[in-house]
Amino acid sequence: MAKIKRLDSSVVTLMDTELNSLGSLASTQSITAFDNSDTDFYGDIELVVPYGLRPDVGPHSDIFIKPSVDGVNYPGSGSVIPQGALYIGTIQNLRDTNGKVLRAVLPRVSIPAGLIKFWIKNLTNTSYISSGNTLKIRPNRFQIEA
Amino acid sequence: MKKLFALVFDLSYVEIKWLDDTAVQTIISGSTLTNNNREAAAYNNSTELDMYADFELFVKFDTTAPSAGDRVAELFILPTVDGTNFPEGGDGTVGDDLDPQQVLKIGVFESRDPSTSTEERIVLSGIPLPPRDARYVIKNISGQTMNASWTLKAKPYKLQSV
Numbered sequence: 001m002a003k004i005k006r007l008d009s010s011v012v013t014l015m016d017t018e019l020n021s022l023g024s025l026a027s028t029q030s031i032t033a034f035d036n037s038d039t040d041f042y043g044d045i046e047l048v049v050p051y052g053l054r055p056d057v058g059p060h061s062d063i064f065i066k067p068s069v070d071g072v073n074y075p076g077s078g079s080v081i082p083q084g085a086l087y088i089g090t091i092q093n094l095r096d097t098n099g100k101v102l103r104a105v106l107p108r109v110s111i112p113a114g115l116i117k118f119w120i121k122n123l124t125n126t127s128y129i130s131s132g133n134t135l136k137i138r139p140n141r142f143q144i145e146a
Numbered sequence: 147m148k149k150l151f152a153l154v155f156d157l158s159y160v161e162i163k164w165l166d167d168t169a170v171q172t173i174i175s176g177s178t179l180t181n182n183n184r185e186a187a188a189y190n191n192s193t194e195l196d197m198y199a200d201f202e203l204f205v206k207f208d209t210t211a212p213s214a215g216d217r218v219a220e221l222f223i224l225p226t227v228d229g230t231n232f233p234e235g236g237d238g239t240v241g242d243d244l245d246p247q248q249v250l251k252i253g254v255f256e257s258r259d260p261s262t263s264t265e266e267r268i269v270l271s272g273i274p275l276p277p278r279d280a281r282y283v284i285k286n287i288s289g290q291t292m293n294a295s296w297t298l299k300a301k302p303y304k305l306q307s308v
């Protein structure tokens with residue numbers, strides 16, 4: 001009998017400086033692609049934004065996934081919204097307090113094998129702060145333990 | 147030819163089944179929980195790495211019970227990504243005393259036989275578990291006060307090949 005269990009991978013930073021001072025209604029994508037060479041099935045994706053200005057409650061940030069089919073090129077650019085099929089989730093502001101960190105997670109996002117870039121649009125009605133913003137992924141897959 | 151022979155004459159195969167080898171976990175031992183408030187606790191799945199769990203809310207109500215069929219509580223799972231910090235929302239112990247992101251809500255407990263005298267068992271089945279530490283948040287949406295005897299338990303499980 002062998003046990004089939006989950007297997008957790010290490011956390012990887014997808015974006016940091018790309019998010020600096022990202023303005024309201026502005027978008028950006030990761031400079032460096034995430035290489036899913038471990039061929040993980042899923043990822044928990046975490047956005048951390050230490051807002052300097054008070055955001056409204058309810059507005060959100062939209063996140064898309066942009067897989068490379070040929071291993072070199074990616075669909076669209078950082079300024080063009082990807083097609084809806086690549087949308088993976090929305091992170092809403094939960095409160096309108098100044099100077100607090102928004103730490104939010106999209107769980108169990110299905111990720112393809114190979115190279116992937118991530119695209120984000122700030123729809124929060126306020127700019128991200130000038131530094132300290134991050135978008136990270138914690139991938140996971142299954143394992144057979146003999 | 148060897149593979150063909152094996153296909154024709156070797157009828158062995160592998161079965162994949164559930165493996166129920168992790169004990170029942172008491173996630174939250176409740177205290178009185180008023181309407182629209184939350185209670186939370188951590189459960190770390192990084193050792194067993196179970197795939198799923200069935201969650202049981204064991205609850206009765208103070209003073210007045212909700213109606214049969216009412217949705218009485220929401221369950222959120224807040225996985226850590228960096229191993230240290232958890233997403234916002236919960237009971238005020240970690241993060242703010244706010245509702246977590248709706249995408250983290252994994253189910254709603256619906257009462258069938260609510261009571262002020264006898265606890266009812268309400269189950270959510272087949273819920274995927276994160277393979278690490280997470281906080282589990284219960285929000286009372288019953289419109290009534292949950293008695294301090296309430297508990298949230300989980301029966302985690304994985305798969306096996308035999």
